[in-house]
Amino acid sequence: MPKIGVEQSLTDVQQELQAKGYDIVQLKNEQDSQGCDCCVITGQDQNVMGIQNAATQGSIINAHGMSAQDVCQQVEQKLNLQQ
Template identity: 65%
Template sequence: MAKIGVEQSLTDVQSALKEKGYNVVELKNEHDAQGCDCCVVTGLDNNVMGIQNTIIKGSVIEARGLSADQICKEVETKLESYS
């Protein structure tokens, strides 16, 4: 299953993705994003985290305004487009 990096404050998103069987990594710094297929961030400190598409092979999803369910669907859509 895909490795998904999720910002620390998004605990509901971490739980939802784990329930779907994803390997979830808590993002504490930019190094945690390496090797992730997709990352979910709050959008507040997007650039401070240093997470860019050049660091990871997948997408960065901004969680602002989205429910955990919507984020899970967004992750699934992004991962399908890379397969």
């Protein structure tokens, strides 16, 4: 099953993805995202200083303004495109 990194504050998204059987990793720092097929972020601290360092090779989903169901759909779409 794909490994999904989710920021700590997105508990509803974590629960929704776990219910669908995904392996969830809480993102506390950049190292946590390594090995993840996809990462879900809040978007609140996205590129604050104008520096963009890719910490993961997987897709990044900005969950800002989205419901947990919307995020799950985005994750499934991204994972299907990668395969």
